[in-house]
Amino acid sequence: MLVEQTTLPDVLILTPRRFGDARGWFVESHSDQAFDRAGIPTRFVQDNHSLSAQAGTLRGLHYQRPPMAQAKLVRCTKGAMRDIAVDFRRGSPHFGQWVAVELSAENGQQLLVPEGFLHGFVTLTDDCEVQYKCSAPYAPDCDAGIRWDDPTLAIDWGVTDPILSDKDRIQPLWADTISPFTVTP
């Protein structure tokens, strides 16, 4: 598994090895052993899978509050999408900074989004399927978000008028939210 840093420490791009042959390819899409070898302690308890019918569909920015905070291992298994992680940890030198990575079925890359980060993505193709592993179970009471077009964050999504859920249209602003996550710098 290739492990690459992003501009945000702890947000990693992981590329498991694909074994190609005349039939196509094989990949271990996730392996605890590979995580151990890479020194990544995160473990997962839930797998999610979403289909977005139209290109320009945006889901985010989402997080779960402690004690149900989630790390996520995100990949695109059909089409392509732009995946976004935002450092939401008060005290972090990167607080409020974001990183964007294009994940596609073709490139096979995965984004490791740690606890304490906001997560969202916008689809770049129709019928885009995204699968991700979560380190804690879904907990609706802890489900929370920040507006995708928040002016403080000023994320470059590459779209101006995305398709959104009703929930994501009215998420609170960054400036009006106190992060429940802290780190010692």
Ligand SMILES: Cc1cn([C@H]2C[C@H](O)[C@@H](COP(=O)(O)OP(=O)(O)O[C@H]3O[C@@H](C)C(=O)[C@@H](O)[C@H]3O)O2)c(=O)[nH]c1=O
């Ligand atoms: C996330 C989630 C949703 N659901 C239900 C709740 C709701 O009725 C329906 C759709 O939920 P949402 O609108 O929140 O789905 P969606 O907007 O796709 O939410 C996801 O967005 C991406 C960016 C993430 O990072 C995920 O953690 C998750 O928040 O599915 C579950 O049952 N389990 C889950 O783990």
